[in-house]
Amino acid sequence: TQAPRPVLRRLNSIQERVQSAVQEHRNIILDILSRYVKQGRTILQPHHLLDELNNIVDEEKAAKIKDGAFGNLLLNCQEAIVLPPWMGFAVRPQPGIWEYVRINVEELMLEELTVSEYLGYKELLANGTDVYDPFVLELDLAPFNANFPKMTRPSSIGHGVQFLNRHLSSKLFHTPESIEPLFQFLKMHRYRGQTLMLNDRIATLGRLRPQLSKAEDALTKLPENTPFADFARTLQDLGLEKGWGNTAGRVLDTIKMLEDLLQAPDPDTLEKFLARIPMVFSVVIVSPHGYFGQEGVLGLPDTGGQVVYILDQVRALEHEMLENLRLQGLESIYEPQIVILTRLIPNAIGTTCNQRVEKVMGSRFSHILRIPFRHDGKVLKNWISRFDVYPYLETYAQEAASEICAYLSGPPDLIIGNYSDGNLVASLLCQRLDVTQCNIAHALEKTKYPDSDIYWEKFEKKYHFSCQFTADLIAMNHADFVITSTYQEIAGNAKTVGQYESHQAFTMPGLYRVVNGVNVFDPKFNIVSPGADMNYYFPYTDKERRLTRLHPAIEELLYSSAQTDGHIGVIDNSKPIIFTMARLDRVKNLTGLVELYAKNKKLRELTHLVIVGGEIDPAKSKDREEVKEIEKMHNLIKEYSLQRNFRWIRSQTDRVQNGELYRYLADGGGVFVQPALYEGFGLTVVEAMTCGLPTFATCHGGPAEIIEHGLSGFHIDPYHPDEVAEELVAFFEKVRSDPSVWTKISEAALQRIYSSFTWKLYAERLMTLTRVYGFWKYVSNLHRREARRYLEMFYILKFRELVKTVPLSKDDEGPEEITE
Ligand code: UDP
Ligand code: LCN
Numbered sequence: 001t002q003a004p005r006p007v008l009r010r011l012n013s014i015q016e017r018v019q020s021a022v023q024e025h026r027n028i029i030l031d032i033l034s035r036y037v038k039q040g041r042t043i044l045q046p047h048h049l050l051d052e053l054n055n056i057v058d059e060e061k062a063a064k065i066k067d068g069a070f071g072n073l074l075l076n077c078q079e080a081i082v083l084p085p086w087m088g089f090a091v092r093p094q095p096g097i098w099e100y101v102r103i104n105v106e107e108l109m110l111e112e113l114t115v116s117e118y119l120g121y122k123e124l125l126a127n128g129t130d131v132y133d134p135f136v137l138e139l140d141l142a143p144f145n146a147n148f149p150k151m152t153r154p155s156s157i158g159h160g161v162q163f164l165n166r167h168l169s170s171k172l173f174h175t176p177e178s179i180e181p182l183f184q185f186l187k188m189h190r191y192r193g194q195t196l197m198l199n200d201r202i203a204t205l206g207r208l209r210p211q212l213s214k215a216e217d218a219l220t221k222l223p224e225n226t227p228f229a230d231f232a233r234t235l236q237d238l239g240l241e242k243g244w245g246n247t248a249g250r251v252l253d254t255i256k257m258l259e260d261l262l263q264a265p266d267p268d269t270l271e272k273f274l275a276r277i278p279m280v281f282s283v284v285i286v287s288p289h290g291y292f293g294q295e296g297v298l299g300l301p302d303t304g305g306q307v308v309y310i311l312d313q314v315r316a317l318e319h320e321m322l323e324n325l326r327l328q329g330l331e332s333i334y335e336p337q338i339v340i341l342t343r344l345i346p347n348a349i350g351t352t353c354n355q356r357v358e359k360v361m362g363s364r365f366s367h368i369l370r371i372p373f374r375h376d377g378k379v380l381k382n383w384i385s386r387f388d389v390y391p392y393l394e395t396y397a398q399e400a401a402s403e404i405c406a407y408l409s410g411p412p413d414l415i416i417g418n419y420s421d422g423n424l425v426a427s428l429l430c431q432r433l434d435v436t437q438c439n440i441a442h443a444l445e446k447t448k449y450p451d452s453d454i455y456w457e458k459f460e461k462k463y464h465f466s467c468q469f470t471a472d473l474i475a476m477n478h479a480d481f482v483i484t485s486t487y488q489e490i491a492g493n494a495k496t497v498g499q500y501e502s503h504q505a506f507t508m509p510g511l512y513r514v515v516n517g518v519n520v521f522d523p524k525f526n527i528v529s530p531g532a533d534m535n536y537y538f539p540y541t542d543k544e545r546r547l548t549r550l551h552p553a554i555e556e557l558l559y560s561s562a563q564t565d566g567h568i569g570v571i572d573n574s575k576p577i578i579f580t581m582a583r584l585d586r587v588k589n590l591t592g593l594v595e596l597y598a599k600n601k602k603l604r605e606l607t608h609l610v611i612v613g614g615e616i617d618p619a620k621s622k623d624r625e626e627v628k629e630i631e632k633m634h635n636l637i638k639e640y641s642l643q644r645n646f647r648w649i650r651s652q653t654d655r656v657q658n659g660e661l662y663r664y665l666a667d668g669g670g671v672f673v674q675p676a677l678y679e680g681f682g683l684t685v686v687e688a689m690t691c692g693l694p695t696f697a698t699c700h701g702g703p704a705e706i707i708e709h710g711l712s713g714f715h716i717d718p719y720h721p722d723e724v725a726e727e728l729v730a731f732f733e734k735v736r737s738d739p740s741v742w743t744k745i746s747e748a749a750l751q752r753i754y755s756s757f758t759w760k761l762y763a764e765r766l767m768t769l770t771r772v773y774g775f776w777k778y779v780s781n782l783h784r785r786e787a788r789r790y791l792e793m794f795y796i797l798k799f800r801e802l803v804k805t806v807p808l809s810k811d812d813e814g815p816e817e818i819t820e
Contacts, residue, residue: 160523224249299651344370423475584614
């Protein structure tokens with residue numbers, strides 16, 4: 001007889017693990033918990049939790065706790081809620097994986113909570129402890145994605161396309177017949193009235209193989225470089241149309257790939273074969289808020305890296321699309337079309353943002369198309385902050401849909417959204433035009449502002465986060481695929497929560513509760529990192545390309561004694577320069593760098609400091625946050641008598657000169673420092689490294705992944721400014737005795753860039769993703785129809801209501817952002 005099988009249950013649940021540890025070390029745990037309560041905070045951050053753990057005096061006991069299940073809970077806890085007699089803990093053992101518990105701090109009872117219960121409990125903080133509402137609107141996307149393939153290991157997050165290829169190709173090639181959808185896909189393939197790949201002469205899958213081998217026979221007899229036109233007729237008679245390649249050699253290669261797939265399919269060949277199919281001819285890139293221009297816009301409020309990113313992206317994409325068309329043998333029939341869709345701003349303050357159409361410089365076929373914001377048929381004339389654009393987006397998207405179709409003579413093949421507003425407009429356009437949607441966040445604001453969800457009402461007047469977070473949720477779930485610059489943008493790292501991950505579960509009391517907002521294990525997420533345009537940013541060692549004619553202007557900027565509203569402070573060329581450049585936002589923390597420099601005597605002896613950013617005269621600034629930073633900067637200069645070590649130059653918008661400036665500073669043995677409190681990605685880090693300037697950049701956000709600490713640059717923690725100053729001192733002292741220390745970092749930085757951060761790699765990857773997701777969407781159920789219908793409802797019932805709470809801008813009173 002067989003032994004009875006044990007009943008299956010969740011072994012070692014967090015509750016069991018921690019409860020037994022709690023029993024074992026009862027007194028000491030009681031003590032720690034009561035100290036948390038005594039801190040008087042309602043929400044504890046990880047460092048608050050760890051501080052108390054590190055305060056245990058008895059070392060032996062401390063070690064026992066830390067190594068045990070309770071210590072583990074605290075080490076992995078991202079947030080604790082204090083509502084005596086209970087404390088709630090949100091525990092994240094690994095990126096993307098969350099567990100919730102609460103502990104009674106008097107009786108030491110532990111209960112496991114569902115995400116819903118945890119958030120309900122957290123809501124008491126905002127609603128008052130006696131207000132419990134059992135019927136809260138919950139947003140839950142999980143049921144819609146239940147049958148959808150998902151990754152399981154945190155290390156595979158961000159590599160969605162590889163996973164999807166493997167998973168779905170095993171399905172597609174399950175039996176000889178299951179390849180039928182691929183055959184149908186090739187047969188249906190046409191563009192603007194022209195049949196591509198296969199024609200009606202191959203009516204069934206059964207006919208495909210023999211016709212391919214006949215074509216193969218015919219092509220092997222030809223020299224490899226025979227142009228397509230010379231054998232087009234032969235292939236057409238066999239059932240093969242344009243699109244297979246530009247020469248006999250290339251066409252043969254593509255045919256062999258398909259034959260391999262029919263015989264012994266594998267995901268890599270599938271990806272390579274799809275990369276050869278002409279699928280992407282026109283792309284729309286959406287970035288509504290403005291100012292979006294090509295000259296004189298950087299440094300204007302809200303206009304930073306996103307604009308640089310998109311312009312470089314367009315040039316790289318156009319180049320890649322042209323190359324693809326050439327190799328496909330289609331360059332004489334089609335031109336790639338790329339349109340940047342942005343806002344037309346009639347009061348364009350000297351920029352080109354009031355022009356409807358503008359050619360993208362350095363491209364052949366790409367344009368900026370500007371459409372104004374309207375309300376009640378009236379055009380909005382002034383620029384408005386990105387936080388205030390929500391009331392205009394729906395009408396904007398409607399107008400854009402018809403304008404784009406007219407402009408491109410039909411819908412595009414791909415729409416790429418940028419930032420919250422662009423991604424929402426992209427969702428509305430893709431829904432209406434049935435086009436593949438790609439999202440790029442650049443920066444999700446939620447992680448930048450602590451507690452902006454639970455206390456959303458406090459932020460509402462200034463930021464309208466209720467609209468922004470709702471738009472983000474809708475867009476990230478509507479997208480076919482999402483590209484991010486780094487892993488951390490999706491899922492953070494062992495210690496910190498990712499930007500997308502923070503939308504997995506959160507609550508905005510009084511509005512709605514998100515129990516499954518996004519799943520970072522979804523294969524839609526892909527890391528595709530941008531680079532720096534190598535026409536502007538190239539190594540300081542590339543002597544032949546150096547722009548020495550710009551040196552007098554650069555020297556004037558750095559060293560002239562004139563004190564103007566363009567530059568203040570005086571330095572000479574006797575010391576290496578610590579350099580930084582950014583918008584003068586609070587989070588960029590340029591004032592933090594100035595302060596840490598000012599306080600360190602040794603650093604002031606060894607180096608000069610140069611910062612480029614913002615306006616110097618507060619009266620010239622239009623941005624409320626910038627004005628505060630300008631004032632802070634002037635105060636620091638006074639307080640620390642910085643006039644003779646330090647140069648502050650107003651924002652510089654000429655990229656050609658900026659590139660040479662990075663290199664000029666490298667000539668003098670300088671470094672670049674990026675001191676942001678948080679940085680989504682950090683284009684300046686890539687620019688500086690591409691010029692060979694050793695870089696010290698914040699460990700909070702993207703730069704932590706761009707730089708390998710100690711090898712291709714250094715991570716710094718702006719929350720520990722004195723240590724940053726010491727690290728800089730140590731570096732410059734080392735370099736003084738051994739200059740090769742500087743050169744090694746500079747060379748390794750360049751290697752890092754060439755291997756992972758170039759626009760060429762970016763464009764190839766983005767095209768591959770577009771084809772693969774487009775194909776899978778066709779052959780499988782990746783349309784996410786159910787989820788999209790649910791999102792539509794949420795958009796209509798919730799988002800539209802929230803938008804009504806955002807005041808419309810009053811044009812005649814001037815831009816809103818001046819008045820607080
Ligand atoms: N930039 C510039 N002049 C300035 C400040 C910034 O040209 O005075 C450019 C900088 O070279 C980079 C971009 O603006 O290309 C800033 O991008 P980043 O990703 O560093 O930050 P963001 O502004 O997007 O937050
Ligand atoms: C926005 C940011 O905040 C930066 O961190 C990025 O580098 C930039 O966009 C480009 O993606």
